Amino acid sequence: MADTFQSSQPIYLQLADRLNRQIVSGELKPGDKLPSVREMAVSSKVNPNTVQRTYRELEASGIVESRRGQGTFVTENEDILFSTREKLKNDQIENFIQVMHDMGYENEEIQAGLRLYLEGGGHND
Amino acid sequence: MADTFQSSQPIYLQLADRLNRQIVSGELKPGDKLPSVREMAVSSKVNPNTVQRTYRELEASGIVESRRGQGTFVTENEDILFSTREKLKNDQIENFIQVMHDMGYENEEIQAGLRLYLEGGGHND
Amino acid sequence: MADTFQSSQPIYLQLADRLNRQIVSGELKPGDKLPSVREMAVSSKVNPNTVQRTYRELEASGIVESRRGQGTFVTENEDILFSTREKLKNDQIENFIQVMHDMGYENEEIQAGLRLYLEGGGHND
Amino acid sequence: MADTFQSSQPIYLQLADRLNRQIVSGELKPGDKLPSVREMAVSSKVNPNTVQRTYRELEASGIVESRRGQGTFVTENEDILFSTREKLKNDQIENFIQVMHDMGYENEEIQAGLRLYLEGGGHND
DNA sequence: GTGGTCTAGACCACA
DNA sequence: GTGGTCTAGACCACG
Incomplete structure (x- = not known):
C-alpha cells in the first residue's frame, strides 16, 4: 500500500505557515508591514525567490497585500482575517481528529485526554 | 531569529511512526508478524538497512520482538501495548495544543471547535 | 547438547563497553569530548558507521550526549553516571558468580579466594 | 593504546574451556572417557580437526590422557586435578579483580557488592 | 570540521 | 528463508 x-x-510553504500563524495569533497586526523580501531572505537564511513565492502565496489568499513600491502588509480586511483564523483552526482540528481516529481513539477518549491537558487553565462542562 | x-x-522514524500507529490502532495485532526486513524494504522502496534500523528502534521500545530466523512480531505484552497507546495519544494531544496555543487560540475556543466536529458532525469514516 | x-x-557493543568503562573509571570525565566519529573510526580501525552506532547506543542510555556540529560528550548528569556505574558493577559481579558456580565453586570458596587477592596481596597497581 | x-x-579453546570446567565441576569424573573425536565433532557441530586440537591441548596440560586405541580419559592424578581446579579458580578471580579495578572499583566496594549477591541468594547449581 | 542519515552490497547465525 | 552486523562511500544539517 504505502508509497x-x-x-x-x-x-516556501513552511514560511507561509509561519507567517499565517503570526498574523492569526496577533503577533503581526492588521496593517503591519512584513519584512522586505530581501530582509526576510537574510533573516530566515533562505533564497529571496523562496520568500517571493511565499508572499505571492499569502497575497493570493488575501491575508496580505503588496503595495508596489511600499512593501507587503497584513490585510486590514476583517472578514478575511476572521475567515483565515477560522480556517486555520478548523484545519488543525480536522487533522488532529483524523489522526486520532486513524490511531483508533474514540471521540470520548479524545475529549477526555484533551480535558486533562486543558484543565488548570480552562473550563469544562 | 531562532530557527x-x-x-x-x-x-526510519517515519516508518517507525507508521508501524506504531498500525499497532496502536489494532491494524497489527499482538503476535502478528511484521513484513520481513527485505519485504518491507521493497514495498516501502527503502534500503533494507533503513528498515532494520526501524525494527531495531521498535524493538528497543518493546513494542515488537525480533526472533532471528523467524521474523519480527508485535509484542503480546499488554502493558507495553497499553503504555505505547497512551504515549502516542498524549504526544498527539500535546502537540495539538501546542500548535493551537501558538496560533493564539484559547482553551475554550479549542474545546468548542473540537466539540463541533466530534459531537455535531459525527465525523467517522 | 544445547548450545x-x-x-x-x-x-559496536565492544566499543560501547570500552567507552562505558572509561567513563565509569573516570578516565573520561563528565563533560569530556569523545573522539569524533571519524577519529574513533580511524584509531579503532572500524567503519565510521560502526562508531556512529556505538555513539548512538551510548546516547540512548544517556551516558553521552551528541551535539551536532560539535561532538559527543560525556554526560554531566550525575544520576545517570551513578546508575551506570552501579549497573556495570553488578553485571560484572553477577557474571563472575555465574561462572564460578558453573565451575562448581561454592560461595565460601569464592569469598575465601577473593579475600586472598584483595586483602593478602594488596593487589593495587 | 587499544587495537x-x-x-x-x-x-578449540572454547571447547577446551568447557571441558576443563566440566572436569573441575565434577560433571566429568576422574577416569571418565571423553566422547570420541568424531562423536564430539558431531554433537558440537564442529570439525573433527578442531576437536582433535582441543584434546591435544588438554592432554598437554595433563588434565586428560589419550590412550592409543581406547580413547581420551580424564586423568586420575589428583595433584593435577587439584592444581587445575585451583588454577581455573584463580584465573577467574584475578581476571575479575583486574576488570573491577580497571573500572575504578575499590576493594571494599567489590567485596560489599559480592556479599550482596552471595548472602542474599545462597548458592545452587 | 561535527554528528546524522541513507544506500548498496556483503557476510554471518539461526531455523 | 529470517534478522543482525559490517563496510564503503555518499549526502545533509549544523556551526
Whole structure:
C-alpha cells in the first residue's frame, strides 16, 4: 500500500505557515508591514525567490497585500482575517481528529485526554 | 531569529511512526508478524538497512520482538501495548495544543471547535 | 547438547563497553569530548558507521550526549553516571558468580579466594 | 593504546574451556572417557580437526590422557586435578579483580557488592 | 570540521 | 528463508 516518505514540506510553504500563524495569533497586526523580501531572505537564511513565492502565496489568499513600491502588509480586511483564523483552526482540528481516529481513539477518549491537558487553565462542562 | 526550517523526519522514524500507529490502532495485532526486513524494504522502496534500523528502534521500545530466523512480531505484552497507546495519544494531544496555543487560540475556543466536529458532525469514516 | 559457540560480541557493543568503562573509571570525565566519529573510526580501525552506532547506543542510555556540529560528550548528569556505574558493577559481579558456580565453586570458596587477592596481596597497581 | 576487537576466542579453546570446567565441576569424573573425536565433532557441530586440537591441548596440560586405541580419559592424578581446579579458580578471580579495578572499583566496594549477591541468594547449581 | 542519515552490497547465525 | 552486523562511500544539517 504505502508509497514513499515525506521529504518535508517546501520551505516556501513552511514560511507561509509561519507567517499565517503570526498574523492569526496577533503577533503581526492588521496593517503591519512584513519584512522586505530581501530582509526576510537574510533573516530566515533562505533564497529571496523562496520568500517571493511565499508572499505571492499569502497575497493570493488575501491575508496580505503588496503595495508596489511600499512593501507587503497584513490585510486590514476583517472578514478575511476572521475567515483565515477560522480556517486555520478548523484545519488543525480536522487533522488532529483524523489522526486520532486513524490511531483508533474514540471521540470520548479524545475529549477526555484533551480535558486533562486543558484543565488548570480552562473550563469544562 | 531562532530557527530555520525542518528538513523532515528521518525515514526510519517515519516508518517507525507508521508501524506504531498500525499497532496502536489494532491494524497489527499482538503476535502478528511484521513484513520481513527485505519485504518491507521493497514495498516501502527503502534500503533494507533503513528498515532494520526501524525494527531495531521498535524493538528497543518493546513494542515488537525480533526472533532471528523467524521474523519480527508485535509484542503480546499488554502493558507495553497499553503504555505505547497512551504515549502516542498524549504526544498527539500535546502537540495539538501546542500548535493551537501558538496560533493564539484559547482553551475554550479549542474545546468548542473540537466539540463541533466530534459531537455535531459525527465525523467517522 | 544445547548450545554452539559464541561468535563474539558485535564490534559496536565492544566499543560501547570500552567507552562505558572509561567513563565509569573516570578516565573520561563528565563533560569530556569523545573522539569524533571519524577519529574513533580511524584509531579503532572500524567503519565510521560502526562508531556512529556505538555513539548512538551510548546516547540512548544517556551516558553521552551528541551535539551536532560539535561532538559527543560525556554526560554531566550525575544520576545517570551513578546508575551506570552501579549497573556495570553488578553485571560484572553477577557474571563472575555465574561462572564460578558453573565451575562448581561454592560461595565460601569464592569469598575465601577473593579475600586472598584483595586483602593478602594488596593487589593495587 | 587499544587495537582492534576480539573476533572471539577460537572454537578449540572454547571447547577446551568447557571441558576443563566440566572436569573441575565434577560433571566429568576422574577416569571418565571423553566422547570420541568424531562423536564430539558431531554433537558440537564442529570439525573433527578442531576437536582433535582441543584434546591435544588438554592432554598437554595433563588434565586428560589419550590412550592409543581406547580413547581420551580424564586423568586420575589428583595433584593435577587439584592444581587445575585451583588454577581455573584463580584465573577467574584475578581476571575479575583486574576488570573491577580497571573500572575504578575499590576493594571494599567489590567485596560489599559480592556479599550482596552471595548472602542474599545462597548458592545452587 | 561535527554528528546524522541513507544506500548498496556483503557476510554471518539461526531455523 | 529470517534478522543482525559490517563496510564503503555518499549526502545533509549544523556551526
